[in-house]
Amino acid sequence: MEQIKGYSYGDSALDKSPITLQDLDLLKKTLLWSKDDERYLNMAGKVLQDQTDQVLDLWYNYVGSNEHLLYYFTVDGKPDERYLAAVRERFKQWVLDLCNRPYDQAWLDYQYEIAKRHHATKKNKTDKVDSVPIIHFRYIVAFIYPITATIKDFLAKKGDSPQDVEGMHNAWFKAVTLTALLWCYPYVQQGEF
Amino acid sequence: MEQIKGYSYGDSALDKSPITLQDLDLLKKTLLWSKDDERYLNMAGKVLQDQTDQVLDLWYNYVGSNEHLLYYFTVDGKPDERYLAAVRERFKQWVLDLCNRPYDQAWLDYQYEIAKRHHATKKNKTDKVDSVPIIHFRYIVAFIYPITATIKDFLAKKGDSPQDVEGMHNAWFKAVTLTALLWCYPYVQQGEF
Numbered sequence: 001m002e003q004i005k006g007y008s009y010g011d012s013a014l015d016k017s018p019i020t021l022q023d024l025d026l027l028k029k030t031l032l033w034s035k036d037d038e039r040y041l042n043m044a045g046k047v048l049q050d051q052t053d054q055v056l057d058l059w060y061n062y063v064g065s066n067e068h069l070l071y072y073f074t075v076d077g078k079p080d081e082r083y084l085a086a087v088r089e090r091f092k093q094w095v096l097d098l099c100n101r102p103y104d105q106a107w108l109d110y111q112y113e114i115a116k117r118h119h120a121t122k123k124n125k126t127d128k129v130d131s132v133p134i135i136h137f138r139y140i141v142a143f144i145y146p147i148t149a150t151i152k153d154f155l156a157k158k159g160d161s162p163q164d165v166e167g168m169h170n171a172w173f174k175a176v177t178l179t180a181l182l183w184c185y186p187y188v189q190q191g192e193f
Numbered sequence: 194m195e196q197i198k199g200y201s202y203g204d205s206a207l208d209k210s211p212i213t214l215q216d217l218d219l220l221k222k223t224l225l226w227s228k229d230d231e232r233y234l235n236m237a238g239k240v241l242q243d244q245t246d247q248v249l250d251l252w253y254n255y256v257g258s259n260e261h262l263l264y265y266f267t268v269d270g271k272p273d274e275r276y277l278a279a280v281r282e283r284f285k286q287w288v289l290d291l292c293n294r295p296y297d298q299a300w301l302d303y304q305y306e307i308a309k310r311h312h313a314t315k316k317n318k319t320d321k322v323d324s325v326p327i328i329h330f331r332y333i334v335a336f337i338y339p340i341t342a343t344i345k346d347f348l349a350k351k352g353d354s355p356q357d358v359e360g361m362h363n364a365w366f367k368a369v370t371l372t373a374l375l376w377c378y379p380y381v382q383q384g385e386f
Binding site: 023026027029030031032066068069119120134136137138139141142143144145146148149170173174177178180181184187188189192193 | 216219220222223224225259261262312313327329330331332334335336337338339341342363366367370371373374377380381382385386
């Protein structure tokens with residue numbers, strides 16, 4: 001597989017997540033997480049494996065048709081195609097990582113890295129672009145909805161039973177909620193996360 | 194109807210929301226909000242009207258069986274029943290307000306009030322209790338999942354068609370996501386919301 005630019009999952013140089021594995025366990029409990037969710041996420045990983053381009057087509061079409069979202073990819077008021085393309089490759093990989101990776105320390109550390117890349121801490125640095133300095137907090141959380149709602153049709157495309165599609169979708173919803181909240185860390189005031 | 198203690202929806206003494214109606218429009222756009230969602234929320238309001246006690250039974254059972262969540266209602270390490278009961282009445286009303294209220298300035302202002310009541314700004318003040326000082330940010334966002342997943346059975350209880358139940362559930366998911374992110378305002382660093 002071709003190396004994805006800026007994809008540093010598992011890199012030992014990454015900062016350690018401020019969220020511990022114990023914190024993660026309590027978050028999973030809050031999300032009513034079960035072994036079934038892991039099984040369903042792995043199933044979703046197989047179902048989505050060869051559909052990530054179509055998924056990203058849909059998501060990028062959505063972002064592209066919302067000026068207030070496309071804004072976050074602009075340089076001097078114009079969308080930066082190179083920036084959009086680089087993020088797209090990592091976003092595709094994120095879909096698969098969400099489904100296939102164990103949620104361990106390496107996973108936590110990479111969520112922290114992604115968090116900083118949305119926040120002023122590190123936005124634009126990975127792709128060496130001169131875009132706007134931060135993706136505002138509100139859209140990190142708001143994205144839980146479109147990212148969850150739009151995946152269902154893709155999950156249903158491989159002929160799995162309605163129960164399995166529902167199970168995959170439910171696990172995806174939990175996983176996206178968990179990920180989105182972890183990505184908020186740099187935005188939240190000290191001691192309040 | 195008996196007055197709900199601390200329920201100050203529409204009170205002109207409330208602080209004005211830092212989120213404008215224009216911000217709200219863009220958030221609704223991000224959530225793919227449509228007139229259908231308003232119709233479905235109103236439908237959900239009718240379906241849930243006489244079920245709010247059962248809904249709260251389920252949610253309180255969930256909180257009560259998770260020590261790390263019940264913690265936020267403790268005084269000196271013990272759950273405060275009076276505090277839990279007071280919040281429960283407002284939580285019931287929130288279910289109906291989410292479905293029935295227009296999302297206008299008064300709605301925004303009351304979301305801001307609720308936000309502060311979760312945050313250290315105002316937690317405990319409404320009910321004059323000496324509980325822990327803040328509900329941590331992570332659980333405000335995490336709650337999007339259980340609050341959305343568990344409502345579906347209640348939405349299905351009045352014999353509406355599967356399409357209508359799905360429509361109500363989808364609109365509920367959007368509304369809960371919107372509400373949860375608005376409740377995060379006091380936690381987020383200046384200028385980053």
